[in-house]
Amino acid sequence: MRQRTGIRRRAVIILSAMLALGQSWPAAAYQTYGVQVDSRLAPVKWSGLPVRYFVADRGTTGVTSSQFRDAAARAFTTWQNVATAVVSAQFVGFTLAEPDEEDGQNTMGFLSRPDLERVLGTTNYLIDDTTGEILEADIFFNSAFQWSVASAGESGKFDLESIILHETGHLFGLGHSALGETELQAGGGRRVIAAEAVMFPIAFSTGNISDRTPRADDIAGLSEIYPKTGFSSSSGSLSGRVTKGGQGVVGAHVVAFNPATGALVGNFTLDRQGHFTISSLAPGPYIVRVEPLDDAELDSFFDDSTISEVDIDFRVTFYQGFIVVPPGGGSQPFEVQVTAK
Amino acid sequence: MKTRTACVLAAVVMVLGLNDGASAQAPAGAAESRAAAQAPARRISAATRQPGRARSFELTASVFFLAPSSLGTSNANLTSNDLSGTAYRWFSASGEFRSAPGIEASASYNVTGAIAVEGGLTYSRPVIAFTVANDAEGASGFTAPGETVSQFFFDASLVAYLSRYRFAGGRARPFVEVGAGYLRELHGQASAASGYFALESGQVYHAGAGVKYFFRPRPTGFVKAYGLRFDARFYVRNGGFTFDGSHSKTFAAGGGLVAAF
Numbered sequence: 001m002r003q004r005t006g007i008r009r010r011a012v013i014i015l016s017a018m019l020a021l022g023q024s025w026p027a028a029a030y031q032t033y034g035v036q037v038d039s040r041l042a043p044v045k046w047s048g049l050p051v052r053y054f055v056a057d058r059g060t061t062g063v064t065s066s067q068f069r070d071a072a073a074r075a076f077t078t079w080q081n082v083a084t085a086v087v088s089a090q091f092v093g094f095t096l097a098e099p100d101e102e103d104g105q106n107t108m109g110f111l112s113r114p115d116l117e118r119v120l121g122t123t124n125y126l127i128d129d130t131t132g133e134i135l136e137a138d139i140f141f142n143s144a145f146q147w148s149v150a151s152a153g154e155s156g157k158f159d160l161e162s163i164i165l166h167e168t169g170h171l172f173g174l175g176h177s178a179l180g181e182t183e184l185q186a187g188g189g190r191r192v193i194a195a196e197a198v199m200f201p202i203a204f205s206t207g208n209i210s211d212r213t214p215r216a217d218d219i220a221g222l223s224e225i226y227p228k229t230g231f232s233s234s235s236g237s238l239s240g241r242v243t244k245g246g247q248g249v250v251g252a253h254v255v256a257f258n259p260a261t262g263a264l265v266g267n268f269t270l271d272r273q274g275h276f277t278i279s280s281l282a283p284g285p286y287i288v289r290v291e292p293l294d295d296a297e298l299d300s301f302f303d304d305s306t307i308s309e310v311d312i313d314f315r316v317t318f319y320q321g322f323i324v325v326p327p328g329g330g331s332q333p334f335e336v337q338v339t340a341k
Numbered sequence: 342m343k344t345r346t347a348c349v350l351a352a353v354v355m356v357l358g359l360n361d362g363a364s365a366q367a368p369a370g371a372a373e374s375r376a377a378a379q380a381p382a383r384r385i386s387a388a389t390r391q392p393g394r395a396r397s398f399e400l401t402a403s404v405f406f407l408a409p410s411s412l413g414t415s416n417a418n419l420t421s422n423d424l425s426g427t428a429y430r431w432f433s434a435s436g437e438f439r440s441a442p443g444i445e446a447s448a449s450y451n452v453t454g455a456i457a458v459e460g461g462l463t464y465s466r467p468v469i470a471f472t473v474a475n476d477a478e479g480a481s482g483f484t485a486p487g488e489t490v491s492q493f494f495f496d497a498s499l500v501a502y503l504s505r506y507r508f509a510g511g512r513a514r515p516f517v518e519v520g521a522g523y524l525r526e527l528h529g530q531a532s533a534a535s536g537y538f539a540l541e542s543g544q545v546y547h548a549g550a551g552v553k554y555f556f557r558p559r560p561t562g563f564v565k566a567y568g569l570r571f572d573a574r575f576y577v578r579n580g581g582f583t584f585d586g587s588h589s590k591t592f593a594a595g596g597g598l599v600a601a602f
Contacts (some may be wrong), residue, residue, distance in 0.1 A: 003378045088488075153424075180478060181429070182418060192470050194419035194429030210420045259415040259471070259584045283539040285488060285528055285582070287434055287471065289417075291478065316480035318473050322487035326539050 033175050037127045042132030044125070045173045045225050046216070050088035051137075057094035060143035063160060065094060065109070065151045071106060074212075075164040079172065082214060084223040084231045084280070087172055095289035099140040102126060108139035116142055118189055120203055121163050123170035139167045153209040162204070162211035169199050169214075174221045175301070176201040178253045179266050182295040190296065196264050216263035220280035231280070236325035239277040240334040241269070241299075242290050244314055248274030249338060251302060251310030253293050256286040256323070261322020268293075268301065272309070277330075285322035290336045314338040329336070392555040392566040392601035393502065393514060399449040399457075399602065401570050405595020406445055407465055412436035413585030430474040436487065436584045438591065441467035443492075445595070449500065457500040459518070465492050469582070488529040490582065494545045496522025503508040512553040518574075521546045524581045543580015549573055553599060564600045 005154070033044035055069045063071075069091060075090040092105075099107040113119065119142055126136040141163065148157035180195030182202060192202050197217040204211055214222070223231055242252040248269065254312065255266040255277045269276045292312035293301060302310060317338045323331045343435040392399070414435040418428035443465030451457045468489050498520030506515045521544060528539040555568035573594045583589055 074468075075411065140536075179419065181431070192422040194421045194431075196419040196431075207424055210426060257417045257432075257434070259436065260582060260586075262415055262429075264417055264419075284537070284541070285469070287417075287473065289432070289480070316476060316478045318413050318480060318483070319484060320485040322469065322471070322529075324488060324539055336392060 022186070032171055035127060035132045037130060037132065041089060041174060041223055043133045044127055044134060047131075047133045049086070049226075050090040051106060052090050052092050052172065053106040053108060053264050054092050054095035054097065056099050056107055057096055058109055058179050060110045060112075060141075060147060062157065063110075063147050063149055068109065069094070071161045074161055075168050078212065078214065079164055079168060079222065082219050082222055084219065084228050084235070085225050085226045086228050087222065089168070096234065099138045100124060101138065102136065104136060106137050108169070109141070110143040111140040112143045113140070114144040117144070120158060121167045123167045125170075126150060134171075134173065137171045137262065139164075141167075141173060148207075149183065153207045155207045157206050158203065159207075159209045159212070162198070162209055165212060165214070166198050166203070169218060169222070172222060173225045174199050176296075177217050177221070177266060178268070178293055178296065179215075179264055180295055181339050197266075201296050209230075214272075216258075216261075217265045220265045221276075224280045227280075230339050231245055231330040234283075234284050235280050235330070236329050237277055237279040237281060238288070238323045238325050238331040239275070239285060240288075240319075240323075240331075240333075240336065241338045242274040242276065242338060243336050244311065244340065248272050249276070249311045249314065250306070251293055251298070251312070252276070252314070252338070253291050254278065254336070255289045255291070256281060256325075257289065258282060258284055258286055260284055281329045283325050283327040285324050288319040288323055288336065290314075290317045290319070290338055315341055342490075381515065390558040390560075390565040392558065392568065393451055393454060393553070395451055397451045397565075397601060399451070399599050401445070401447045401449070401461075401599040403445040403447075403570065403595050403597025404446060405443050405463070405572070405574065407438070407441050407576075408592040409440050409596075410438045410589045410591035411418065412438060412469065412583045412589055413587045414453045415584040423594050430475060430477065432473055432480070434471055434473050434584060436469055436471040438467040438490075438589070439470050439486075441465045443569055443593075443595075445597070447498075455502050455504055456514075457502070459498040459500050459520070461494070461496055461522075463494040463496075467492060471584075488534060490526040490529070492581075493525040494522055494576075495525070496520045496545060496547065498547070509554060512556075512568075513552050515550065515552050517548075517550045517585075518572075519548045524578055526581050541580065541582045543578060544579050545581075546578055547574045547576045549575060555599075555601060557602075564602060565583070566601040568599045568601065569596060571597045 009249040034041035039053050057065050059065045079087050097107050099109045121141045123139045146157040147160045148154035153159050164318040177197035177199040180200040181193040182190040185191050196215050198211045198214050242249040256278045267278045294312050298307045321338045398508050415429040416433045421427045421429040445463040446458050447461030449457045449459040466489050469487040471487045475514040498518045500516050500518045503515045507564045524545040526541040526544040551572035553570045558566040576591050578589045
């Protein structure tokens with residue numbers, strides 16, 4: 001992440017969000033991105049829709065640029081079909097530009113980056129840090145890997161549509177989700193055991209096409225940034241604190257489980273008092289589970305200045321009661337007390 | 342246990358009522374001509390003041406106990422990273438309505454001497470308890486009260502009196518009933534500031550049986566007779582809050598006072 005000033009008379013920052021193969025790169029991501037504007041956190045989002053995008057006129061082994069365009073169109077359509085959000089995108093055409101150039105146009109396509117041996121794709125933003133408005137977003141997909149656009153997936157190849165769905169989630173302003181379980185691999189990195197968010201920072205294995213479908217966590221995030229008319233009054237939020245020994249816990253992963261629907265939506269404690277809020281929830285009672293962030297690299301979720309404060313030394317803890325989320329409002333604040341491992 | 346306690350209490354009340362009525366009056370359920378013959382000096386017009394007669398009304402106020410009922414089990418599933426797409430159980434949660442007292446008010450219209458239609462409102466505040474288990478990362482399982490729910494049944498019933506099984510000199514009239522209605526559940530107050538409630542709704546169906554026992558008809562007045570009523574019902578809820586979308590089932594039993602008009 002780096003910061004500049006004076007471009008287009010506005011300060012801009014460049015954020016990167018990567019989908020990793022077992023390892024993550026620095027990113028400033030929460031459930032949704034935000035930039036500090038005075039005393040408030042402005043959401044990173046597009047101010048105008050549809051997002052107009054180009055596709056690099058360059059394929060890779062087994063995927064033509066036209067097939068890439070079609071996979072991208074399917075991924076954008078998937079986001080557009082989220083019933084509680086309003087987003088849209090428009091394919092402009094093919095381009096010879098690289099998908100990592102700061103050129104005022106949104107470009108996605110393949111780049112060969114064998115040096116990024118665990119990175120499948122990256123989204124780079126140009127953001128007005130006085131408003132949070134996204135000015136430009138480019139996405140590259142690492143052609144050092146094998147890719148597939150087969151409808152049922154292909155063994156030994158990553159599903160392009162799934163990874164585009166993840167990266168275009170970033171393009172719309174979504175950060176990484178921590179809803180997943182992983183295991184350390186002998187050769188380094190992590191292998192996903194299971195996940196319940198397209199925006200989980202580590203991809204499913206080759207041949208798996210499960211991430212073509214957004215989950216409740218993804219939908220909640222998108223709906224928070226781009227809510228459909230009336231969604232705010234029909235959904236609610238829960239909020240509280242996570243504490244350990246009376247002190248707030250930074251970086252705890254808090255998950256709300258709706259037992260009536262099975263929906264899982266998560267977020268993090270984001271300050272030294274251990275405060276968290278989970279928004280865009282269907283009204284009803286929820287079970288709340290708090291866990292340390294130990295299934296991905298911390299820099300998948302927090303910037304360098306915050307990582308040193310993140311506490312992962314505590315046991316998985318449930319709040320021992322329901323939290324009722326009302327329509328159009330917030331729950332009563334509650335506190336989850338965790339203990340050290 | 343509470344359900345059994347309620348049954349016993351209701352039975353005791355009925356016995357007391359039987360004793361009271363038997364020593365003081367002719368059998369209320371006897372044929373009209375016979376009732377007139379046994380009490381010629383009283384100003385009772387048995388044909389018009391007899392409870393349960395055709396085209397008459399009754400109002401009932403009852404207390405009852407709802408038995409515990411399962412709300413099912415819901416797994417918090419993640420999508421497994423294998424090509425089968427099977428679910429990976431992160432943890433599981435199950436719930437139940439704990440037993441709870443409630444109150445009921447109902448109005449009956451006796452279409453004939455054997456058939457009545459009834460509309461009622463029942464209100465209870467059961468606690469939803471939930472159990473968390475099988476956490477994939479070893480968190481301890483536990484059972485805890487989740488919240489208290491305000492539960493309303495607005496239902497209509499068809500009541501059939503079993504005339505041939507009358508007892509206590511004809512004053513005690515057994516009946517069977519079936520009904521259906523609207524279920525409304527209000528979850529606990531979510532925000533003291535906003536006063537918001539989360540709402541669930543659905544349908545409720547019931548079948549049951551009971552007994553009405555009327556004391557001696559009053560010679561004058563708008564209320565023609567008072568009595569006692571005992572009900573035992575089996576409820577099936579369709580909709581409302583559950584952990585797995587299943588139909589939750591429960592028993593309820595109770596008793597109360599009934600006034601005949």
